[in-house]
Structures are given as structure tokens and as C-alpha cells.
Amino acid sequence: MIASSSWLAAALLLSSGPPLAAAGLPQKGEPPLTAQTQVSGGPRPAEQTALIFDHADLSIEVRPKQHRIEGSALLSFTARSPLTRLIIDLDRNLPVSAIAIDGEALPRRAWSNPEGQLVITLPRPLAAGEKVSARINYGGTPHVALNAPWDDGMVWSTTPDGRPWIASTTEGYGCDLLWPCLDFPTGEPASVDLHITVPPRLKAPSNGRLINVETFPDGRTRWNWQARQPNTYAISLAVGPFEEITGSYTSRYGNTIPLHYWHLPGKAAEARALFAEFAPTLDFFEQVIGPYPFADEKLGVVETPHMGMEHQTINAYGNNYAKAPEGFDWLFQHEFAHEWFANQMTAANWDDYWLHEGFAQYMQPLYGRWREGEARYLIMLEPQRNRITNAAPVVRDKLLTEEEVYEPSKGGAGTDIYFKGAWTLHTLRWLIGDRAFFAATRRLVYGRPDPKPGNFSPRYASTREFEALVREESGRDLGWLFNAYLRRAALPELVQTREGNQLTFEWRAGGPFPMPIDVQIGDRIEHVAMEDGRAVVTIPAGAHVVIDPMARVLRRSEAVERFQAWQARPTAAARQ
Known part of the structure; x- marks a missing residue:
């Protein structure tokens, strides 16, 4: 995800086309969400943590005129312990019409979903080690985002010539805004088949590998994708009259990686300039971190009517092809970093969210250094330092929801997970040296020191694990550094x-x-x-x-504090 700020919000407005307008359609923030649906992560019911999520087969039809989706989800699980019921997260704005367990239709009384957790009574008890499948048919009007991607939901927009242009984001409130899921970080399905049906002349790029595109007699198309172990919030909808740029890249590891960019019509020149950044950015990450984790699927990007999001192998891009003095598109680079830091390596608890955002934020000045040297690196770090607020600890060593980490109003560190996280890594790298720093980072991402295409898979990680890896690679116990920067709010x-x-x-x-x-x-x-x-x-x-x-x-600076206070002062116009 990207850090919130007023200038990013302004850029978001510029990137969005005019909204689809029709009487009776939901407006931004509608239909309302329950408190339960807004929770992603945190403590979970025992019935959820007792499930191994083996596979999800998702069929979703997008209906732009009605602002509706119709879905059918076939979910396969293995029980870790005995179960008499399934608890699946699903926004109640997407009511369920039918459920079958292992092919057996359930009576309506066998399930309920008053607040956004679908409780299904199993027709027979499930023993530990047994498998079960649940087919859930659902549909309705999904929540419309107030300000995507920082507020989640659907974005129903149109292209400049009036055609539907649609996208979803679900990181904060969770996957249950779109499909029946386990809405916590370790609830990733091992694999997903995704079938997205869209109106004529629209395309639906999505996660993983494209298997085929089916065309129905009325012109609708169904886009069939397969993805392995996607991050729960990475499954997304992106629909529009896209044009596509394709290519391939032979990596320094010898494998060939498909490259795809879906962009709006009329943006060919800008799109090709962005596409030209794919290969060098990929080479940077492969040299500095390790192999691209999803080379057997694709490097995919789609232009969206919101700023951006790290949707696995189909990153959302909405930066309006902005130019920057460092010579590369920071938004593309940031979201692409998440393929390593969020999608390959996922924080097992939202309390460790900084492992996603701090690393992704730090990759930008590192890329500047890789391209141009130390001066560019320091220039790019400086504005990040000036945005560190130190209002709350970055890590609290307890099970948290996404909002409890991301939202200052809920006690979270907010954008410090980006900027303080990045500066923690900057200081750490200087202290222990490049060899130890990148060796620990590589093991954090891949779970092994020698990653090569095909010898690793997506994994979960934590701050404590990273500390242990740093200790092993550097030969030094640096718990004091992590405590000072991450577990205490004030800077040394x-x-x-x-x-x-x-x-x-x-x-x-x-x-x-x-x-x-x-x-x-x-x-x-x-x-x-x-x-x-x-x-x-x-x-x-x-x-x-x-x-x-x-x-x-990284240390306290009274000059930075005075600068931040000066920035926050009311303007003359506001005081009048």
C-alpha cells in the first residue's frame, strides 16, 4: 500500500475518471459496513485458525450498470482440529443465496451472517485431518470506497470516453469485501482459480497466469486465471477497455519472465515509457534482493482509477505517469517492491506491517543509489526523515488488526510504518554493513540464503524473526536497536x-x-x-x-520537529 498524504490524495483525484452516475446507485461510502467487516486480522475465532485453506475457486461477474457483483466461491479446507461449523468472513452487503458442503445443499437455517462473519453449521462433524469443501453463492452491491486505496471498496469510474473503468482495493477492511475468505494474514489459500465475467468489449486482468478467455453469445467474456498462494487482500478486480503491452525478460537467473501492462486507450506513449521501466527495476530487485517470486506467472500491472496497490502479479497503478527528478516512477517501483515485501514475504501479524511498508519504502532510495549513487540515495531519504511523527510505537508485540496499525486514531503508528521503518533499515544497514544486511533480508524474504527460481514459495515472517536473522548474519545482538526504533515511540x-x-x-x-x-x-x-x-x-x-x-x-532532531509544527500550523485563510 502507499502512504497517505494530501498531495497523494490530490493525485488520486487527478487519476480518476468521472464517476459512473445513475439514480439509485450507491455513492461513496455506501452501503455501510459493519464493525466486523471493517476488521482485518487481529484475534480470530478458533474455528478459523483450525482451518488450512487449500484452494479457492472463485467466479465473479461484474455488472457495471447496477454496481453489483454476483459470485460463487468453492472453498476447500483441511481441519487441524475437530470442527462442527465453518466461520467464513463475508460482508453482509453480499448476501448468500445458497451453500453446499461437499456437494450437499444446506437448508437456509444452516447458516447466518448478521454482522459479516458467515457461520455455517456442518451437516456432520469434521475430524482433525479431514477435508471439506463449501460452495457459497452470493451477490450484491459491494461497498464503494470513499477514497481508495486508503479507504477500501469498489471504485466505479469511467474512461474519458464514458466506458466502465472499475477497480477494487481491500487491504484495510479485507478480502471479505469481495469474496468469502479468511480475513487475516495467514488465511492465504494455497492456490486460487479465478473466473471474472465482464460485459462486452471490456477486459479483466487479474492475479496469476491467464488460462484462457471465453466469449459468450451475448459478447460477455470470462477471464480465467490461476494463482498460487496470493496474499488475502491481493485478489482484486480491475475491469476496463484496456490495451495491453507485452514483453518478456530474461533474468540474471536465466529464467524468462512474462511482462504485461494493461492501460487505458489513448495512453500508448506514456504507457510504453512506464513499461520500459519494468526490466531495469526487475533487474535491481533480483540483484539486490533475489529472484522475482512469481516469474512462472507474470509481472503484471494495470492502470486503475485509484492511486495504487500491491495486488500480487497485477499491481494497481494510478500515478498519471508523473515525472520525478530521480528519473523513475516511484509508485510503480513501490508497489512492485511489495511482490517481495508483502506477497512473497507476508507479515503473519499486522503488528509486523512495517516489514511490508518499511522495506518497500526503503527500496526507492536504494534504487536511486543503484542507478545514480550515494547523492541520489541521500536526497531521496531526506524527505522521508521529515515525515516521521514518532506518535506511537511501530511494533507493539501483540496481535493487531490492520487498522490498529495503520490508523493513528486507533493507536497505530500510521505512516511511520513506512518512513520510520525505512530509516530504521537505513541505520541498520550502515551499522552492520551490506553483506550482513542483505543476507538477513534475503533470508527474511525467501526463508533460505540461496534462493533460485523454483526452490522457494511464499512465506510468513515477523519482526522477531528478522531480529534473529540480523543477529545470525552480523554476529551481534541488536535487540536494543529494534527496541529503540520500533517498540518505543520517541526517537533516541x-x-x-x-x-x-x-x-x-x-x-x-x-x-x-x-x-x-x-x-x-x-x-x-x-x-x-x-x-x-x-x-x-x-x-x-x-x-x-x-x-x-x-x-x-536515525535520532531526534529539534529542527525537524519545528519544521513539522510549522507545516501543521493553520494557514491565514483557515484562521479567518
Whole structure:
């Protein structure tokens, strides 16, 4: 996902076409959602955690004129423990019309869904190790997003010439906005068959590999896709009169990766310029992190009427082909980073959400460095530093919902999971060096040090695991660093006092913080070890002193705090 800000919201408005308008159609924010549907992750019913999600076969017909979807989901599970009922997440705005268990139709009294969790009484008890399938027919008017992608739901829009242009986002509120699912991070199905039916002359690019496209006598088409272990919120709808650019890329690992970009008509020149970024960006990630995780499926992007989202192998792009001084499209690069940091490596608990967003955010200055060197890297890091708020801890070491992490109003760290996460990685990389940093990152992403195409699969990870990997690769216990930056809200402060030619440094961090610091004294740079959080440096008379001249260490800055307060002040117009 992308970080929220006013300028991103403005860009979102620019990227959207005029809304589809018709009497009686739901407006933004309609139909309303229950509190249950708005919860993604967090503590779950025992009946859900007792399920292994083997397969989902999803059929969804999109009806733009009515702003409706009609669906049928065949879900296959294996029980970890005995069960007498299934609990499946599904927004009650998509009412169920029929359910069959292992092919046996259930009477209407066998299920209920008052608040957004569909409870199905099984016709017979299920023993541990047994398999069960549930076919759920449903349909209705899905929730319309207020401000996608930061507020989830459907975006019913039109192209400049009036044709339907539709997209969905479900990261915050969860997959249950579209299909019956297990709405928590480890609820990923092992595989998905996805069948999307759309009106004539529209296309439906989606997750995974395209198996075929069927055409019905009335001109409707059904797009049949297969995907392996997609992130729960990665399954998405993208419908429009797209044109397609295709190509292939032979990677540094020797395999060939299909490249696809679906864009709006009339955008061919801009689309080809963006498509030209696919291969070099892919090469960067493969060199620095490791093999593209879904090379057997595709690298896919689709133009959407919202800003963007990391939908596995079909990333949403809505940046209006904006140009930037670093010479690449930050939004494409950010969402593509999530193929490694969110889709291949998924945080098992939303409390570790920064592993998605902090890494994805850090990949942009790293890519700038890969392309142009250290100056570009530092230039790109600086505005991220200025957006760190330190209002709440990034990690709280408990089971959380997505909104409890992403929304400051619910106690979450908000955009600090992006910017503070990225700067934590920046400081960590400097402290332990590139070899240890990238070795730990590679193992976090792939679960092994030697990833090659075909020898890994999507996995779950946590902050604690990353800490352990850093300890193994660096040979140093850096729990104090993770505690200071992630588990405490306030940044460490470096306090300086001077007596004569003696300059004393002392960290105030709310706990142990033996972070070394570089000090420029005149023309030389001294690396000051602070093993007990304190050090004394002798300064020659008249020497000029600069602390941390290359901005390696994340620490409190009163200048940044004053800048943020100045930015937040009411404007003259607002005060009138």
C-alpha cells in the first residue's frame, strides 16, 4: 500500500475518471459496513485458525450498470482440529443465496451472517485431518470506497470516453469485501482459480497466469486465471477497455519472465515509457534482493482509477505517469517492491506491517543509489526523515488488526510504518554493513540464503524473526536497536555537552542504546564507539565539529520537529 498524504490524495483525484452516475446507485461510502467487516486480522475465532485453506475457486461477474457483483466461491479446507461449523468472513452487503458442503445443499437455517462473519453449521462433524469443501453463492452491491486505496471498496469510474473503468482495493477492511475468505494474514489459500465475467468489449486482468478467455453469445467474456498462494487482500478486480503491452525478460537467473501492462486507450506513449521501466527495476530487485517470486506467472500491472496497490502479479497503478527528478516512477517501483515485501514475504501479524511498508519504502532510495549513487540515495531519504511523527510505537508485540496499525486514531503508528521503518533499515544497514544486511533480508524474504527460481514459495515472517536473522548474519545482538526504533515511540536523542576541549556525547533512549556515531572534526571523521551509550571526544582548539555528517543514524532532531509544527500550523485563510 502507499502512504497517505494530501498531495497523494490530490493525485488520486487527478487519476480518476468521472464517476459512473445513475439514480439509485450507491455513492461513496455506501452501503455501510459493519464493525466486523471493517476488521482485518487481529484475534480470530478458533474455528478459523483450525482451518488450512487449500484452494479457492472463485467466479465473479461484474455488472457495471447496477454496481453489483454476483459470485460463487468453492472453498476447500483441511481441519487441524475437530470442527462442527465453518466461520467464513463475508460482508453482509453480499448476501448468500445458497451453500453446499461437499456437494450437499444446506437448508437456509444452516447458516447466518448478521454482522459479516458467515457461520455455517456442518451437516456432520469434521475430524482433525479431514477435508471439506463449501460452495457459497452470493451477490450484491459491494461497498464503494470513499477514497481508495486508503479507504477500501469498489471504485466505479469511467474512461474519458464514458466506458466502465472499475477497480477494487481491500487491504484495510479485507478480502471479505469481495469474496468469502479468511480475513487475516495467514488465511492465504494455497492456490486460487479465478473466473471474472465482464460485459462486452471490456477486459479483466487479474492475479496469476491467464488460462484462457471465453466469449459468450451475448459478447460477455470470462477471464480465467490461476494463482498460487496470493496474499488475502491481493485478489482484486480491475475491469476496463484496456490495451495491453507485452514483453518478456530474461533474468540474471536465466529464467524468462512474462511482462504485461494493461492501460487505458489513448495512453500508448506514456504507457510504453512506464513499461520500459519494468526490466531495469526487475533487474535491481533480483540483484539486490533475489529472484522475482512469481516469474512462472507474470509481472503484471494495470492502470486503475485509484492511486495504487500491491495486488500480487497485477499491481494497481494510478500515478498519471508523473515525472520525478530521480528519473523513475516511484509508485510503480513501490508497489512492485511489495511482490517481495508483502506477497512473497507476508507479515503473519499486522503488528509486523512495517516489514511490508518499511522495506518497500526503503527500496526507492536504494534504487536511486543503484542507478545514480550515494547523492541520489541521500536526497531521496531526506524527505522521508521529515515525515516521521514518532506518535506511537511501530511494533507493539501483540496481535493487531490492520487498522490498529495503520490508523493513528486507533493507536497505530500510521505512516511511520513506512518512513520510520525505512530509516530504521537505513541505520541498520550502515551499522552492520551490506553483506550482513542483505543476507538477513534475503533470508527474511525467501526463508533460505540461496534462493533460485523454483526452490522457494511464499512465506510468513515477523519482526522477531528478522531480529534473529540480523543477529545470525552480523554476529551481534541488536535487540536494543529494534527496541529503540520500533517498540518505543520517541526517537533516541544524542545529548552533547562541552567543557574546554572535551565534548561528551550521551544517548537518551529510554533503554540501552550503544549506537556508535561518526563525528567530523575539522577535515577528519572519527568513528566514536558508545558501548555504554556515552563517549568523550577531544576537540582541538578552533576545530569545526559536525555530528553524523552523512546522516547515518536515525535520532531526534529539534529542527525537524519545528519544521513539522510549522507545516501543521493553520494557514491565514483557515484562521479567518
